[in-house]
Amino acid sequence: MNDIIRKTAREVVDLLRRGEVSPLELVKTLEEHVTEVDSEVNALPIRFFDQARTQAEAMMKRHPDPKDRGLLAGLPVAVKDYNDVAGQRTTFGSPIFADTVADESDAMVRVLEGNGAIAYAKSNVPEFAGGHTYNPLFGPSRNPWNLDRSVGGSSGGAAACLASGSAWLATGNDLGGSLRTPAGFNGIVGVRPTAGRVPRRTPAVPFDTLWVEGPMARNVADAALMLDAMIGYDDHDPLTRRERPTSFVASLDAYDAPARVAYSADLGVLPVDQTVRRVTRDSLAHFTAMGAEVVDAEPDFGDAYEAFQILRAHLIATMHASTLERHRDLIKADIVWNIEKGLAQSTADVQWAERARGALIHHVMDFFDDHDVLVVPSAPLPPFPVEWPAPQEIDGTELTTYIDWIAITFCISLTGCPVVALPSGLDQDGLPIGVQLVGRPGSEARLLSYAQRFEQGVEIASRLPVGRRVAAGAVR
Numbered sequence: 001m002n003d004i005i006r007k008t009a010r011e012v013v014d015l016l017r018r019g020e021v022s023p024l025e026l027v028k029t030l031e032e033h034v035t036e037v038d039s040e041v042n043a044l045p046i047r048f049f050d051q052a053r054t055q056a057e058a059m060m061k062r063h064p065d066p067k068d069r070g071l072l073a074g075l076p077v078a079v080k081d082y083n084d085v086a087g088q089r090t091t092f093g094s095p096i097f098a099d100t101v102a103d104e105s106d107a108m109v110r111v112l113e114g115n116g117a118i119a120y121a122k123s124n125v126p127e128f129a130g131g132h133t134y135n136p137l138f139g140p141s142r143n144p145w146n147l148d149r150s151v152g153g154s155s156g157g158a159a160a161c162l163a164s165g166s167a168w169l170a171t172g173n174d175l176g177g178s179l180r181t182p183a184g185f186n187g188i189v190g191v192r193p194t195a196g197r198v199p200r201r202t203p204a205v206p207f208d209t210l211w212v213e214g215p216m217a218r219n220v221a222d223a224a225l226m227l228d229a230m231i232g233y234d235d236h237d238p239l240t241r242r243e244r245p246t247s248f249v250a251s252l253d254a255y256d257a258p259a260r261v262a263y264s265a266d267l268g269v270l271p272v273d274q275t276v277r278r279v280t281r282d283s284l285a286h287f288t289a290m291g292a293e294v295v296d297a298e299p300d301f302g303d304a305y306e307a308f309q310i311l312r313a314h315l316i317a318t319m320h321a322s323t324l325e326r327h328r329d330l331i332k333a334d335i336v337w338n339i340e341k342g343l344a345q346s347t348a349d350v351q352w353a354e355r356a357r358g359a360l361i362h363h364v365m366d367f368f369d370d371h372d373v374l375v376v377p378s379a380p381l382p383p384f385p386v387e388w389p390a391p392q393e394i395d396g397t398e399l400t401t402y403i404d405w406i407a408i409t410f411c412i413s414l415t416g417c418p419v420v421a422l423p424s425g426l427d428q429d430g431l432p433i434g435v436q437l438v439g440r441p442g443s444e445a446r447l448l449s450y451a452q453r454f455e456q457g458v459e460i461a462s463r464l465p466v467g468r469r470v471a472a473g474a475v476r
Contacts, residue, residue, distance in 0.1 A: 008168070008218065008219060009075060013225070026074070026075065027118065030049075034047065034161075038161070040142065041141060041160050041166070042124060042157075043141050043151070043166060052118050070229075071229045076118045077168075078170040078171070079109055080125060083106050083213075084102035085119045085122065088122065091137055093135030095136055108198055108232075115230075116229070122157075123161055124160075126156070128331070129154055130334065130403070131176075131178070131390065133153040133154065133160075136332075141156050141157045143386070149385060149386055150385070152183075152185035152383070155170075155172035155178050155182045156182045156186075158171065159182030160182075162217065163218075168222070169226045171214075172215070174192045177378075177409025179191070179421065181378060181379050181406055183434055184377070185431075186432060187464055188423075189223045189461075190214060190216045191418070193212055194417075195416060196240050197230075198214060199213070199240045200213055204318070204319050205319065209239065210312070210315060221252060224248040227444065227448075257291055261373050263284055264375070265280065265377060268301055270407050271394040271397035272395060274395060275382060277377075279424060279426070280435050283435065298367075303359070305407050308414050310345060311354070313341040316342050361415055364415045364417065372446075374436075375435050378436045379433075390402045418443060418444045420444075420450075422454065422458075423435075423455075437454070
């Protein structure tokens with residue numbers, strides 16, 4: 001059964017459907033693997049294998065025929081600790097919510113459960129939000145490629161449990177890069193879908209389009225399978241739709257290779273490490289091998305950095321101002337700063353940011369009239385030391401806020417475009433470097449098809465440290 005840990009999610013689902021393995025056996029195998037590996041990685045601090053076993057037994061009794069158990073057929077799935085699983089804690093990495101137990105699973109988790117997923121653990125997160133996964137409750141998650149390095153964030157625990165073999169599929173969400181940065185740092189795949197594809201957990205700001213839920217997996221086809229299993233409608237999320245798109249897995253081979261690919265190392269405005277520039281540019285050869293024309297180009301992102309900072313602060317303050325009022329002493333300084341920034345900025349500031357975002361969206365839509373996909377690094381530097389709260393400089397440019405270093409992803413968030421984040425290669429230390437493939441809103445199927453071809457050229461998925469013992473400073 002240990003060999004099954006290394007199999008893809010699609011392979012395991014196929015075994016489940018054929019009755020060659022049961023959901024109950026998979027829960028047992030995962031529990032053994034997580035117990036052995038996760039003491040080092042710290043990706044899954046909240047575990048509930050007893051509850052998962054109960055659900056597996058109930059599913060097998062309710063549906064004796066494995067083919068009747070939904071799209072995922074009883075596959076165990078890790079859930080991020082910003083999402084609710086019935087009967088389990090949702091802590092947000094904060095002492096304020098350390099003992100908060102969810103009465104029911106949230107909308108996204110319910111959709112997955114309805115499609116045959118079994119939740120068994122919660123993945124580690126930063127306190128409330130951030131690009132580096134550590135918090136006062138559970139400490140830092142560590143990169144399975146090198147335990148001295150960050151996993152990124154905020155879906156850092158999710159990415160790390162995939163890379164270390166403690167999950168076949170894991171949920172993520174993304175506001176400023178929370179799903180894409182960890183994908184790049186850990187050598188796995190994350191999809192930021194178009195807003196409304198996946199229902200969110202009773203959103204406090206229902207018409208906000210910056211925050212989305214999305215799948216994380218070890219390879220592109222597994223991510224497509226999970227996205228198929230996450231699509232759904234929820235009355236409390238007005239961006240969702242009852243109509244279902246064509247299966248993303250079925251569409252993987254439905255598109256020709258891209259004709260014209262645009263590459264931007266820095267969106268024309270941002271500092272990016274020279275190693276990241278080299279590795280990501282070299283990876284463009286895989287698009288050239290597909291027959292694509294590759295050009296250096298990007299839309300005008302000149303106001304994107306400031307606009308996002310304003311809109312994020314406005315959203316964070318809207319969601320958390322009351323928490324700050326009640327629990328200021330229990331919130332980390334970076335989050336206090338972000339909430340207070342939102343409370344202090346003027347109506348005119350927010351109006352300007354909304355206009356700047358609108359202008360950017362129009363620039364981007366015009367850009368895609370002449371380009372099939374935009375390729376951008378998923379992080380501006382390789383995975384950094386785990387003890388850093390955040391990078392202080394990139395390529396000689398000093399950074400001023402705790403989210404400055406993820407600008408390469410948060411500027412893309414403003415566009416409303418779907419993104420597939422995946423590995424593009426390794427740096428000189430053997431650490432993953434990732435890219436974002438960005439396309440028009442609604443183009444997830446086409447992007448996944450392009451990403452699968454790109455992935456076949458890069459060949460990182462087969463090199464993940466799944467099932468290996470990991471040591472600080474090396475993989476062995």
